Amino acid sequence: MPSSIMSTSKGKGCPQPPAAVSAAGLRKSYGDKTVLDGIDLHVPAGSVFALLGPNGAGKTTTVRILSTLIGADDGRALVAGHDIATSPQAARAAIGVTGQFSAVDGLITGEENMLLMADLHHLSRREGRRVTAELLERFGLADAAGKPASTYSGGMKRRLDIAMTLVGDPRVIFLDEPTTGLDPRARHNMWGVVRELVTGGTTVLLTTQYLEEADELADRVAVLAGGRIAAEGTPDELKRLVSGGHVRLRFTDPAAYRSAALALRGAARDDDSLVLRIPSDGSQRELRSILDRLDSAGIEADELTVRTPDLDDVFFALTGGTDQPSEEISR
Amino acid sequence: MSSLSLVVRDSSTMVRRSLLHVRRYPSLTLNLLLTPVVLLLLFVYVFGEVMSAGIGDAGRSAYLAYLLPGLLLMTIGSTVVGTAVSVSTDMTEGIVARFRTMAIHRGSVLIGHVVGSVLRSVASVVLVGAVAVAVGFRSADATALEWLAAFGLVTLVALALTWIAVGMGMVSPNAEAASNNALPLIVLPLVSSAFVPLEAMPGWFRPIAEYQPFTPAIETLRGLLLGTEIGHNGPLAVTWCLGLAILGHLWSRYLFNRDPK
Numbered sequence: 001m002p003s004s005i006m007s008t009s010k011g012k013g014c015p016q017p018p019a020a021v022s023a024a025g026l027r028k029s030y031g032d033k034t035v036l037d038g039i040d041l042h043v044p045a046g047s048v049f050a051l052l053g054p055n056g057a058g059k060t061t062t063v064r065i066l067s068t069l070i071g072a073d074d075g076r077a078l079v080a081g082h083d084i085a086t087s088p089q090a091a092r093a094a095i096g097v098t099g100q101f102s103a104v105d106g107l108i109t110g111e112e113n114m115l116l117m118a119d120l121h122h123l124s125r126r127e128g129r130r131v132t133a134e135l136l137e138r139f140g141l142a143d144a145a146g147k148p149a150s151t152y153s154g155g156m157k158r159r160l161d162i163a164m165t166l167v168g169d170p171r172v173i174f175l176d177e178p179t180t181g182l183d184p185r186a187r188h189n190m191w192g193v194v195r196e197l198v199t200g201g202t203t204v205l206l207t208t209q210y211l212e213e214a215d216e217l218a219d220r221v222a223v224l225a226g227g228r229i230a231a232e233g234t235p236d237e238l239k240r241l242v243s244g245g246h247v248r249l250r251f252t253d254p255a256a257y258r259s260a261a262l263a264l265r266g267a268a269r270d271d272d273s274l275v276l277r278i279p280s281d282g283s284q285r286e287l288r289s290i291l292d293r294l295d296s297a298g299i300e301a302d303e304l305t306v307r308t309p310d311l312d313d314v315f316f317a318l319t320g321g322t323d324q325p326s327e328e329i330s331r
Numbered sequence: 332m333s334s335l336s337l338v339v340r341d342s343s344t345m346v347r348r349s350l351l352h353v354r355r356y357p358s359l360t361l362n363l364l365l366t367p368v369v370l371l372l373l374f375v376y377v378f379g380e381v382m383s384a385g386i387g388d389a390g391r392s393a394y395l396a397y398l399l400p401g402l403l404l405m406t407i408g409s410t411v412v413g414t415a416v417s418v419s420t421d422m423t424e425g426i427v428a429r430f431r432t433m434a435i436h437r438g439s440v441l442i443g444h445v446v447g448s449v450l451r452s453v454a455s456v457v458l459v460g461a462v463a464v465a466v467g468f469r470s471a472d473a474t475a476l477e478w479l480a481a482f483g484l485v486t487l488v489a490l491a492l493t494w495i496a497v498g499m500g501m502v503s504p505n506a507e508a509a510s511n512n513a514l515p516l517i518v519l520p521l522v523s524s525a526f527v528p529l530e531a532m533p534g535w536f537r538p539i540a541e542y543q544p545f546t547p548a549i550e551t552l553r554g555l556l557l558g559t560e561i562g563h564n565g566p567l568a569v570t571w572c573l574g575l576a577i578l579g580h581l582w583s584r585y586l587f588n589r590d591p592k
Contacts, residue, residue: 067432070590093434103425107352119344120435148355164429 019078020045020172020203021066026075028061035061037227039075043205043220045171048198050214051207052315053224059207060100062224063176066205067097080172096170100177102157103164106150110141110160113149117167135163139193155186162193173197175206179213191217211315223318230318238314247290249276250303263297264290282308334436341436345443346450352417353451360451363413366517367406367459374398374526375466385527392467399463400552401525404545406459407452407489408516411496414448418500419509428591441587445493452489453482470556481555484568488548491572492516494579501586520545544571 021043028036036058043049051059065072066079068088077084080094097103104113111132118128136142139159144152149160158178165173175194179187194204194217208214214221215235222232231238239245249267251257251274260276261269268277280286287306294301353360374382375398379391386397421427421444430440460468473481496513503509522536523545529537540546547567554561 069428069431089434092432095432097429097432099425099428101425101428103429105348105426106424107355108348112351116344116348119347120341120430120433122340161425168433 018045019043020047021049021077021079021205023062023066023077024075026062026065026077027073028058028065028070029073035227036065036072039224039227039229041077041222041229043203045203046198046201047219048194048204048206048217050218050221051205051224052209052211052214052221053207054209057224058227059224060176063097063099063174063205063207067095067174068092069097093168094171096165096168096173098158098161098165098173098175098178100180102161104149104152104157104160107148109146110149110152111136111145113160113164114167117164121168123167131167135166139163155182155189158182158186158190162190166197170202172203172205175204177207177209179208179210187213223315225318231314239309241314241317245279245281245309246277246307247280247282247287248303248305248307249278249294249301250274250305251276252302256299256301259297260294260299260301263293263299280306282306338436338439338442341439342442342446345439346446349417349443349447350450353447359413359417360410360455363409364406364455364458366409367402367455368462370405371398371402371459371463372466382526385531395463395466395468396470396557397553398526399460399468400556401520401523401545401549402463403456403459403485403552404488404548405517405520405525406455407485407492408520408545410452410455411448411489411492411516412510412513413451414444414493415496415500415503415509415513416506418444418497419503420506422501422591423505431591437587438584441497441583444497445490448493448496449486449489452493453486456485456489472558473556477555481552484548484552484555487569487572487576491544491575491579494576494583496579498579498582498586501583519543520549523549525549544568544575547571 019042021041023039023041026036026039026041027034039058039062041049041062051062053059061070064070066077066084068079068084068091071085079091082088082090082094084091104110105116108116114132114136115128118131123131133142136145139162141156141160141163144156149157152160158181162175162178178194179190182190191213194206197204204217206217218235220233221235221238223230223238231241233241246268249260249264251260254274257271257274257276261267264276264278266278268279269275270277278290280290375391375395379394382398383389383391383394386394421440427440431437496516499512500509503512523540523543525545529540529546532540547564548571550559550564551561551568553559554564
């Protein structure tokens with residue numbers, strides 16, 4: 001089910017912005033289980049790109065490959081202009097990674113974790129202290145800086161994790177399910193962090209199971225299902241892919257219902273509940289035309305609702321509606 | 332930054348991290364010291380008179396002198412069990428995944444564990460040695476050079492056992508498994524010439540005690556501290572240590588360079 005807007009690196013004519021991350025034909029399998037079955041990506045520099053998909057779709061594997069943690073079986077990927085297979089160290093110097101599971105050293109304090117990162121980024125002692133203090137403050141961890149990281153709450157650990165990722169001023173940041181397991185407030189804080197990063201020119205590639213999150217944050221979204229990209233585009237482009245948008249008219253009078261059905265040809269009828277569904281993008285113009293036609297026929301509907309498609313519709317349309325385990329999809 | 336200074340800088344950062352763990356959780360290291368110290372006191376004060384029969388009825392203090400070299404090496408075995416546990420914990424937590432995606436010298440993660448472990452081992456040996464001195468151990472005739480050689484041998488044994496322990500830690504899925512897998516490092520000294528001379532063992536058992544790495548190392552240390560015959564045990568001990576260190580190093584490096592699960 002590849003969509004019509006699969007405009008990755010193959011698109012010709014229109015000049016593309018420089019890619020912070022690009023991948024072509026990434027494949028990975030464990031034994032005879034195919035996890036990634038040819039992934040192409042083009043993430044413009046300075047944007048937020050979301051990999052959206054159910055569990056087992058291959059999101060984490062994609063991030064692990066792009067962040068040089070594991071190798072791909074096939075395909076090629078450039079991160080910040082460096083081929084991750086031939087010059088992984090150069091790619092590593094440009095990236096920051098926050099994995100799904102907390103990557104902090106629980107035995108030492110939050111501050112010591114930060115200073116450890118500063119040392120590994122070869123910052124001077126003074127610069128390291130400055131960056132540490134600044135980031136701990138920014139992520140609301142200044143008060144807990146002297147406590148062992150193992151005593152932190154889930155949200156605090158996640159914030160420390162991100163703060164550690166930011167120490168080296170990475171140009172490309174990978175966030176694997178950054179808000180999974182966070183409470184709503186912590187999630188909103190995390191969104192704020194991501195938006196702030198992008199204003200600073202950083203590229204963010206994140207994975208998420210939450211449609212709302214992709215819609216909220218991402219400039220572009222790729223829907224991953226069964227190790228393939230089912231569709232890719234801006235959230236709006238994706239929403240246009242599904243025919244979920246319609247105006248719904250409900251009647252109580254069967255006679256009015258029948259004449260409305262005559263007046264509005266092309267409407268989907270539900271004779272039992274006296275409901276008409278007219279495909280529409282929900283714009284003012286289309287609404288007016290529907291209302292005009294009803295007026296001229298002298299019909300009044302008892303209820304009118306406008307439903308626009310959201311990413312949910314896209315997601316369920318593309319991923320088969322359920323959390324399908326990938327084994328069923330892959331060969 | 333040149334690659335050598337990168338190695339040195341990242342490795343020393345990792346060593347500092349390892350020592351920071353000891354400072355934050357000294358109990359981890361001190362608990363491991365308990366076994367050799369308890370054995371020392373037990374064998375000197377409870378079994379001392381009886382055990383001395385095995386070395387020619389020389390009395391309690393003579394047995395303490397006989398016992399100490401073996402116990403010091405057992406102390407190393409005990410300390411590196413902690414290394415196996417901490418390597419295994421490290422590998423199962425996300426922090427090592429983070430290190431792998433950073434532009435640091437890859438080997439520094441293991442070097443940090445190894446150097447930290449050798450330092451801990453040597454410090455532990457010094458502590459157990461101090462307890463022994465407190466209960467009456469004296470090395471009358473060891474020269475400065477022999478002390479130095481003894482120190483070198485202790486360090487070499489620590490290095491060898493550490494690399495093996497690092498590999499054991501890496502193949503273990505969790506801390507408990509690491510602790511179990513590293514158990515031979517504590518048990519092996521028990522079946523060596525640490526507590527009784529080989530001649531006092533039954534004939535069928537003697538080869539087991541004789542042809543294992545701890546016995547030549549113990550005999551060499553004993554010779555250095557007490558002036559007994561070292562003979563072929565010196566080169567044998569060094570060969571064992573180098574062999575184990577290289578084997579453990581290659582094994583650990585292979586395990587570390589595999590793609591993480």
